[in-house]
Amino acid sequence: MTPETHESLLGYIKRRSDAEGFPEAGGFLTMLGQSYGRAMVEEAERLAEDLDIDLATLEPILPSAQSKDPALDWSFHRMHRDPVCPSCIAACQPRRKEWRHAMVSACAEHGCQLIDECPGCGGPLTLLGDGYAGCLCGAHYGDANAVPASSLETEFSRMIAGRSAKLAGVELCADDGLHNARTVWFLSANMAKARTGKEGKSIYPKTVTEARAWLKPVEALLLDWPTAFDDHVVQRWNAPGAEGMTAAMRLGAWYRGLLRQKGALAKALLSRCLIVVSTVCGDAYKTNRHKDGSTWVSAAQAGDILGIRSERVVEAVRDGTMIGSQGRSGTGHLHTIVRMQDVEEVHELRARSGTKEKVRSILGVSRKQFQLMDEAKFFGDECRMPPHPCVDGVFDLENIRNILDRIRQGPRDDNADPAGLVSFRKINLRRTTDRTAVLKIYRLIANRELRALKFAQDDSLGDALFSEAEISRLLQEQGGARAWTAGEIAGFSGWKPECVTGWCEQGLLQATRGKRGSFNVWQISEEALSRFRQEFQVVSDLAKEGKTTSRKLLASLADRGISSVGSQPVGTSSRGHLIRTGDIARMIAFPPT
């Protein structure tokens, strides 16, 4: 048994539960070791396996936080009831996935109200307390009366179902159903605030009756278009306490909220709102309709819409980035006007653009590391936007987030030993002096040839964890010649750090001055270290190998006319003595007689 087109996951589970002979879906899920909720839908592979179907078969009906299908939008997923359409059940059609959306109260197919109470016993139709067609009391949902739903209920349900729907005078297409649903929710939630005067986060409707009550107040706004919406805007404009002469000032939070909405419905509402505002606002903001039919607004109004100073709009017109023209207001004041469609375009650009600082905070990396990433061309040209006087920053945040999402996907190792992991943030020039190697590693990560072992959804790139061993290996093989600081050489040779530094300062050990992080360090190449070991013998090493003391060795060498180099005084003594290998060789070849 496989899911039907448009079937809800829960509906499918109920059909399966019936087939297995369970009176209610809860028992079937328990048998599978599953419980209905976010964890279940997020572990899709496990669920598919438990249901014994392909992941590809499950995915089209799987509710998820990432789904583009409004019917599967997890943030609106019903968690209290599992309503049905009596006509669908009577016709043995699948329980439809849009019924799972918290704002849906009608059947997109039959235009009748969904029921979420049993026609027999009156009990609630809970998520898991029944089978496909009927209640435990014996009642069949198909026997319930099919009550016609309101126009908005049906249009909304059609919209969530991905069918053609018409709201606010616009034929909505399925592509941005997710956005359109949220816009309706936004409108409705703000009507509720207007009713109760309560601010704060609204809670999604739990029952079909509540969903219907949420839709009711926005029915006229969306269907009696544009009259009711115009009245609504005027009402808000004239509300007690409304001040100022622009939409942003007078309509306040509601207007800003509307600006944040995306999709065709929001676009229609916003441009209608501005037309109304320009009309009530009087001459100064009067909308100009030109021959080409486009709507023009003043630079001041455009600035309000965009939340920027109007000078920036004027500047954009002056440098040719935006099409504009000079208009004269009722008072004779000359002002710049721009096309509304261009303002909307800029609005979208602004929504997806960001400054370097913004990108850094998304990535969770330092200024220095970001520079290096830039040098490595971590983000390609598609992450840059042409500069625009009305837009802050030239980075395309949407594309950057897409790239990060791609990097985030892929094989991960949840059991990786934390000790063997290094965060992206630490793969920088503090770790190695080899710039080329770091750039190369960044490229590998950007190209997804080097994968993070841990990169959770909420982690920034800086937090992503990579295999320490893999990074070390890459640093060695990519870099070619290795280099160390004086401290590192002291670490593996057993020489005192101040001795190594002293040899560097005296030019005996060839080194260059460099920086690691904010520290000044000596950097010694592999080749320089090798040459040093050929040229000099460290007296303390000789003493150790010969089980004697440096003092005795130095005295004996001095007797033969050989003096040390490279030492530094320490208190009354000195350390860091070197003997030239050549002196030792000559001493052996030409022993004193």
Ligand SMILES: [Zn+2]
């Ligand atoms: Zn139906």
Ligand SMILES: [Zn+2]
């Ligand atoms: Zn019942």
